[in-house]
Amino acid sequence: MKLEQLYYLMEAIKFGSISIAARENYVPQSTVSSAITRLEKELETSLLKRTNKGIFPTENGLHIAEKSKQIFSLLDEIRFSVKSANNKFSISVIAMPSLVDTVLADLIAEIEKNDEPLFIDILTDEPGSILKNVQLGFCDLGIIYDNEPFRYPDLTYYPLFTASYCLFVGANSPYYHQTSISMQEAMSCPHIAYKTEYEKETNLLTKLTRSWGKPNIALRVDNTESMRRIIAKSSYVAFFPDFSVHYDAYVKSGLIHPLQIYDADLKLYITYIESPNFKDRQGNQIFLKLLKKVIVDYT
Numbered sequence: 001m002k003l004e005q006l007y008y009l010m011e012a013i014k015f016g017s018i019s020i021a022a023r024e025n026y027v028p029q030s031t032v033s034s035a036i037t038r039l040e041k042e043l044e045t046s047l048l049k050r051t052n053k054g055i056f057p058t059e060n061g062l063h064i065a066e067k068s069k070q071i072f073s074l075l076d077e078i079r080f081s082v083k084s085a086n087n088k089f090s091i092s093v094i095a096m097p098s099l100v101d102t103v104l105a106d107l108i109a110e111i112e113k114n115d116e117p118l119f120i121d122i123l124t125d126e127p128g129s130i131l132k133n134v135q136l137g138f139c140d141l142g143i144i145y146d147n148e149p150f151r152y153p154d155l156t157y158y159p160l161f162t163a164s165y166c167l168f169v170g171a172n173s174p175y176y177h178q179t180s181i182s183m184q185e186a187m188s189c190p191h192i193a194y195k196t197e198y199e200k201e202t203n204l205l206t207k208l209t210r211s212w213g214k215p216n217i218a219l220r221v222d223n224t225e226s227m228r229r230i231i232a233k234s235s236y237v238a239f240f241p242d243f244s245v246h247y248d249a250y251v252k253s254g255l256i257h258p259l260q261i262y263d264a265d266l267k268l269y270i271t272y273i274e275s276p277n278f279k280d281r282q283g284n285q286i287f288l289k290l291l292k293k294v295i296v297d298y299t
Contacts, residue, residue: 005039006068008032009047013065014138016054016129039064062136069137089283094123094130095143097194097224098244099270103143103160105247106294107287118286126195128202131155134275141284143291145241145268146204158272158288161299165208165239165266166258168228168251172235176257183212183264189237190218192227205239208266232256241268243298270298 011021012032022029040047047061057065095104100122111118123139130142135154145163167186169175175185187209191198197205198214209215218236221227227238228248232255240248242258250256272291274284 001039001042002035003071005035006064006071008035009039009061010065010068010072010138012036012048012055013057013061013136014129014133016056018055065136073137088117088119089286090119090121091140091283091287092121092123092138093141093143093287094125094133094139096127096130096145097124098241099143099145100124101224102244102247103270103291103294103298106297107290110290110294116286116290118283118290120287127204128196128200131273134273137275140274141287142273143270144273145270147208147268154275156274156276160270160272160291160295161243162267162269163241163243163298164261164268165205166242166245166260167237168231168240168256168258169237170231170234170256171254172233173237174235175237175259178259180260180262183209183261186237186239186259186261187212187215189216190235191215192230192236192238193217193220194224194227194238195220195222204268208264208268209239212264228256239266243270270295 008021008025008031011025012018015021015024018032018036019029022032025032036047043060043064045060046058047064049056049058093104104122108120110116111120123133125133127144127146130139130144133139134142143160167175167181167189169189173189175181175189193199196203197220198209198217200206219230221230224240228250230236231238232250240258242260245251245258248256251258272288
């Protein structure tokens with residue numbers, strides 16, 4: 001059994017895909033697949049369920065991944081002890097892209113300004129994946145938005161602020177010069193979807209827009225910067241949280257105009273989460289203290 005095999009198992013479970021795990025680690029898909037297969041043969045058990053919709057951990061796979069996390073946590077403590085010698089606390093954070101562009105950007109600026117003793121590794125993903133990564137201990141903490149806060153009893157929550165979705169449209173959209181739009185009109189526009197939006201029932205936008213049916217999905221991308229660039233140059237649209245408007249360069253330049261939805265409740269709750277199953281570090285406490293400070297501008 002090698003650390004590499006355990007690592008690739010954790011990565012495959014984290015991303016729900018062997019191909020994505022390979023891409024994110026800059027290795028061939030065969031490298032990840034063969035490492036997991038060898039581990040399964042050595043342990044004489046199936047660790048992953050492979051389906052057309054991706055991979056899912058078996059009970060043994062989930063157990064091995066949790067134990068592997070403990071092993072890698074010990075390795076992290078070794079690295080952490082080195083960083084601590086330089087008075088730095090290392091933590092991993094996972095959040096929605098719009099939160100990285102706004103709240104976390106402000107927090108990082110605060111760290112630099114006050115020379116705070118934090119080294120942060122930031123990942124971006126969808127709420128479902130963020131929850132899974134924190135629950136399994138792949139990340140120390142997460143920041144998500146949801147419309148049903150406090151429904152995960154195995155996680156520690158700290159509510160940050162509330163917001164609502166608005167519709168981003170570019171100058172080529174017939175709605176560009178309006179200030180608001182109906183939900184029916186918004187859903188009829190050609191949409192750009194972020195990852196699994198409007199596909200998975202657990203996705204927040206899927207749940208919030210379900211009453212109006214599925215929007216006209218023109219294309220699907222995996223990063224929000226591409227979404228905004230395409231919107232600015234086309235008639236495509238997409239829902240974005242309204243708190244991001246004041247910090248968005250495309251909005252400030254007039255390339256994108258945000259429209260309020262006047263006849264639908266698209267409220268979301270921005271929340272900090274931790275798993276009580278994993279040891280709380282001093283770095284988490286410092287992070288939360290800074291987070292409380294920067295969100296004042298969002299409330």
